[in-house]
Structure formats: structure tokens, C-alpha cells
Amino acid sequence: MADKFLVAPREHKCIGCNLCTLLNSVYENRKLGIKDSSIVIKGRPGRYKIQIDYGSKIKFPEKIVKICPQNCFEVVQARD
Numbered sequence: 513m514a515d516k517f518l519v520a521p522r523e524h525k526c527i528g529c530n531l532c533t534l535l536n537s538v539y540e541n542r543k544l545g546i547k548d549s550s551i552v553i554k555g556r557p558g559r560y561k562i563q564i565d566y567g568s569k570i571k572f573p574e575k576i577v578k579i580c581p582q583n584c585f586e587v588v589q590a591r592d
């Protein structure tokens with residue numbers, strides 16, 4: 513089965529709520545906090561940047577897609 517990757521093609525819509533960061537940390541690290549998340553939100557209102565650490569595997573990318581209120585994310589399949 514091909515790997516799936518989380519991407520953020522609609523980064524410009526991000527409102528900086530950090531729900532994606534928090535959910536990722538809960539799923540991947542079993543921690544309630546954003547400090548060690550594989551997703552980092554930087555910037556300021558109207559100009560947020562979404563940084564995804566591709567060095568660490570995001571196990572449930574579909575759940576991250578669903579939780580974003582601005583629909584910033586998509587899941588893509590890696591080609592074989």
C-alpha cells in the first residue's frame with residue numbers, strides 16, 4: 513500500500529487556531545500540547561505558514577484534514 517502524505521495547498525486560508533497542531537500531538541505523541549507536534553503554525557493573522565515535518569510520519573492524515581475548520585489540508589498518495 514502506498515504511503516499517504518499530508519499537504520497544505522490552502523495555507524492562505526489558515527486562521528492560526530492550532531487545532532491541527534494539537535490533534536497531531538495527541539495522536540502521535542499522546543500529549544495534550546503543541547510543543548512536539550509534527551505540524552507547526554507560524555506567522556500572524558492573514559499570513560500564517562503551515563510547516564509539516566516530513567521526517568516524522570503522520571499516522572492519521574485524514575483526521576487532520578477533517579479537523580481543520582478552513583479546509584487547508586489534503587492527503588496525497590505517494591507514487592510507487
Ligand code: SF4
Pocket residue numbers: 525526527528529530531532533553562579580581582583584
Ligand atoms: S486547523 Fe486549519 S486553520 Fe487551524 S491552524 Fe491548523 S491549518 Fe490553520
